[in-house]
Amino acid sequence: MNDPTHDPNAPRYQVLVCDGPSCGVMHESERLEEHLAGVLSQDPDLEGRVTICRYTCFGRCDDGPNVFVHRLAPGEDPYDEPDPDVFDRERGFYPGMTEETLVRVVRGHVRTGEPVEDLVDDY
Ligand code: FES
Incomplete structure (x- = not known):
């Protein structure tokens, strides 16, 4: 079975957590x-692919x-704020997160590359 978490070229993600x-x-x-x-x-494979960053405000206070889960382009700095068009282009906006749903979002979105449908929302 091909496990993308063991692939050094597997996509990396930025998890923007609003601290507005x-x-x-x-x-x-x-x-x-x-x-x-x-x-x-506790999960080195996931930790190597995810960078948590604070974000000022998504306007959905x-x-x-x-939270927004953004797939990083090759060479993109995981600590830079993404271009604003990322929020229109990618489905990664997750409102009303709890500790439990955020972990489910990150595990699901990062491992599959697809939004977690029951938690993602239009931005
Ligand atoms: S403070 Fe979080 S969306 Fe505005």
């Missing part, structure tokens, strides 16, 4: 980020805490 005033302060998105980092630290 609503997601960050009211919905404590930092807790999500810390939980996800802990889960990734009432739905927070919100």
